[in-house]
Amino acid sequence: MFRELRLVRGMRVEVGEELRGWRWGEPPVAPPPLGVRLSVSDVVGGFCESRRDVYLRRVLRVRVEPNGAVKFGGYIHEVFRRSLVALRRLVEEGVVKGEGGAPPALRLRGCGEGSGGGGRRRPEGG
Incomplete structure (x- = not known):
């Protein structure tokens, strides 16, 4: 696992400050056309240079290997x-x-004991 993490760290790419986070000084972007939402990998991924794969997958809903x-x-x-x-x-x-486990502020909502359900739980004994 650490080998893979080192490999990912070696793949770093510099990103300009203007592209980081939310740009509070500018109006929000328009809603996605046709209700199509793109992931980061859809926008920056190099699967297909023309991005036809994104159109096929997101708009026409064509599944590819x-x-x-x-x-x-x-x-x-x-x-x-x-x-x-x-x-x-x-x-x-x-x-x-901390022998007593994680403080309540660090526990994920909806997970674990006393959460009231609704979250993913660990199987018994694991």
């Missing part, structure tokens, strides 16, 4: 997800500093 780059991206997302789940479990069980 993901290429190696898309599969690798999914793998990296899964590495981060599993790492965060494992870290959260360690914190909540008191293994990482």
